[in-house]
Amino acid sequence: MSPIDPRLQEALDGERDPGDLPVDLREAYVRLISAAEMLTVTPRLSVASRVMAEIRRNPAPAQSEGPARRLIRWLGRPRAVTVRLRPVWTLALAAGLATVLLLQWPNGGPTPGVAQGIANFVGHFPGARSVEVVGSFNDWSRGTLHLSDENHDGIWHAAAVLPAGQHEYMFVVDGERWVPDPLADRYVDDGFGAGQQNALIIVRAVTAQP
Amino acid sequence: MENRDEAPSRGVTEMVNNGTPADVDVVAQVLGGDGEAFGILIRRYEPGLLRFATRMLGNPDAAADAVAESLVRAYRHLAQCRDPGRLRSWLYRITGNRCRSHLARRHMNDISLSDVPPPALADGSDTWAVLERGEQVALVERALAALPVEKREAFVLKHVEGMSYEEMAKVTGARIPTLKMRVHRAREALLAALEEVVR
Numbered sequence: 444m445s446p447i448d449p450r451l452q453e454a455l456d457g458e459r460d461p462g463d464l465p466v467d468l469r470e471a472y473v474r475l476i477s478a479a480e481m482l483t484v485t486p487r488l489s490v491a492s493r494v495m496a497e498i499r500r501n502p503a504p505a506q507s508e509g510p511a512r513r514l515i516r517w518l519g520r521p522r523a524v525t526v527r528l529r530p531v532w533t534l535a536l537a538a539g540l541a542t543v544l545l546l547q548w549p550n551g552g553p554t555p556g557v558a559q560g561i562a563n564f565v566g567h568f569p570g571a572r573s574v575e576v577v578g579s580f581n582d583w584s585r586g587t588l589h590l591s592d593e594n595h596d597g598i599w600h601a602a603a604v605l606p607a608g609q610h611e612y613m614f615v616v617d618g619e620r621w622v623p624d625p626l627a628d629r630y631v632d633d634g635f636g637a638g639q640q641n642a643l644i645i646v647r648a649v650t651a652q653p
Numbered sequence: 654m655e656n657r658d659e660a661p662s663r664g665v666t667e668m669v670n671n672g673t674p675a676d677v678d679v680v681a682q683v684l685g686g687d688g689e690a691f692g693i694l695i696r697r698y699e700p701g702l703l704r705f706a707t708r709m710l711g712n713p714d715a716a717a718d719a720v721a722e723s724l725v726r727a728y729r730h731l732a733q734c735r736d737p738g739r740l741r742s743w744l745y746r747i748t749g750n751r752c753r754s755h756l757a758r759r760h761m762n763d764i765s766l767s768d769v770p771p772p773a774l775a776d777g778s779d780t781w782a783v784l785e786r787g788e789q790v791a792l793v794e795r796a797l798a799a800l801p802v803e804k805r806e807a808f809v810l811k812h813v814e815g816m817s818y819e820e821m822a823k824v825t826g827a828r829i830p831t832l833k834m835r836v837h838r839a840r841e842a843l844l845a846a847l848e849e850v851v852r
Contacts, residue, residue, distance in 0.1 A: 447841050455812075455840060456833075471844055478793045478843060479812035485700045486713045490721040495692055497725050502688055583732040621735050633733070639826065 447471070560646040562605045564590060564612075566624060569597030571616050578612030578641075580605050585615055607648035611641040673697075680737035683728070691728050698741060699724075701814060702748050708809045709752040711798045719755055723748040742823040745814075749806060749824060756802055796846035800839055803827075807835035808843070 451468045453459035461472050564576050574590040577583045580603075590599035611631060613621045623630060627642035673693065674682070682690040699720065706716035706723075727734075727747050734743050797805055810816045810824060811832075818829045825832065 447837065447844060452837050452840070456836075474847055475812075475840055475844055478789075478796075478847060479808075481790045481793050482708055482797065482809070482813045483704070484790075485704045486707050486716065488703050488713055488717050489699065490703070490717050490724065491692065491695045491699060493721050494695055494724045494728075495689075497721075498688055498691060498728055577732075583730070 556604075558607045558648050559604050560607050560648050562603050562610070562644055562646050564588075564599075564601045564603070564614075564624070564644075565626065566590065566599050566614050567597055568592075568599055568614070568616050571597070571599065573617055574599040575615050575618075576601065576603075576612050577615055577621075578610050578644075580610045580612070585618070590614075605646045607646050610644050610646060612644060613641055676740040677737040680731060680734065680740065683731055688728075691731075694740065694744075695724055698744050701741075702744060705745060705809060705814055706748055706752055708797060708813055709749070709802070709806060710755055711794065715755055716752075719751045720748060723751045726751070739823060742820055745810070745824045746826075752806075753802060792847065793843075796843050799846065800842055804835045804839040804842065807832050808839035811836045 448468055450459060450464060451471055454461040454464055454468075454472055455475060461469060464472060566574060568574050571592075574592075575585060576588045576590065577585055581587045588601060588603055590601040592599045611633075613623055615621055623640055624642035624644075627644065629643040629645075630640040631643050633639045633641045676694070676697075679690050679693050683694075702720045702723065703713075703716055706719045707713050710716050710719060723744065727744055734740060736743075797808070800808065806825065807821065807827075810821045811818075816824070818832055821827075821832050822829050827835075
């Protein structure tokens with residue numbers, strides 16, 4: 444196999460008029476173009492009915508859920524809540540909460556349920572207007588887990604109660620830029636080829652207090 | 654050899670020319686709960702995906718399996734499509750990935766040009782022109798199948814699917830200079846294989 448004349452490559456890339464090629468190169472050009480044309484025949488197949496049957500048999504959540512079920516899922520999904528308070532009120536509220544919690548749970552505060560843990564998401568995105576997390580735990584849906592930058596220093600944070608185990612996720616910055624967490628411990632291929640990766644977080648179940 | 658699919662390739666935000674809804678609108682419809690709308694996308698991209706998979710796998714039945722699996726997978730993960738305006742690239746990426754998985758199982762990468770017997774000339778003549786059309790197609794298909802998978806993929810996306818190098822980069826994740834090199838090498842190998850037979 445010998446290298447092809449660069450002029451032929453340029454013509455095949457559409458960068459040169461094939462009519463300007465010498466006769467021998469023009470023949471090679473025609474041969475390759477006609478060979479490619481032979482491969483453009485579309486097979487007389489269809490997988491449409493097969494795919495749609497599979498989709499109907501086992502529909503994804505986005506398809507099958509009605510409004511009521513979506514509401515139930517929304518209510519049951521962990522989400523970060525941000526409350527902004529003046530420091531003086533913060534101290535007072537903290538003291539009040541501590542009193543209430545100690546009275547209500549003498550053996551300690553509320554904890555994630557069985558086989559759940561707390562996931563902390565932290566990212567440095569200076570200048571970002573919004574940052575949120577999408578992942579396998581929320582069906583990669585936006586609008587469910589927002590990070591906050593309380594100090595306006597570009598460090599965004601959110602915490603959520605998630606089932607124990609591994610979860611893939613990405614940050615969505617300003618509603619349009621998907622970026623893997625640069626601080627993630629591990630990354631996994633996103634499964635769609637092209638070498639793109641999702642960040643991976645491992646949530647450990649909170650062990651019961653002795 | 655420009656884009657061969659019926660639908661626009663990218664950046665579609667309005668109704669496409671024939672009055673059918675744009676990809677972004679169909680994707681929103683599906684994610685909103687109308688799973689049947691996915692049929693629009695299947696009809697739009699199925700021919701190109703089947704052609705691509707058939708050229709990658711060299712077998713229409715295996716290609717149909719790969720495309721069906723890819724479309725179901727695309728449906729399940731549609732929310733992960735980060736730019737529905739470039740849905741075509743995303744679908745080709747998933748299908749290409751699925752084809753590579755099939756090939757890895759079949760070890761087709763191990764095939765080399767020397768393993769692929771050239772078709773016998775019908776009458777012993779020595780020119781490409783006298784080959785029957787069917788023989789020519791068989792020869793080209795065999796030469797394509799003998800290429801390493803990355804070069805085969807690059808050649809098919811460029812010359813069969815009519816993609817630009819920019820779109821090919823989105824489909825494969827490879828850099829444009831890399832893709833150009835793969836296409837150039839694929840052309841050289843194909844031309845050498847064709848000339849070998851008709852010499």
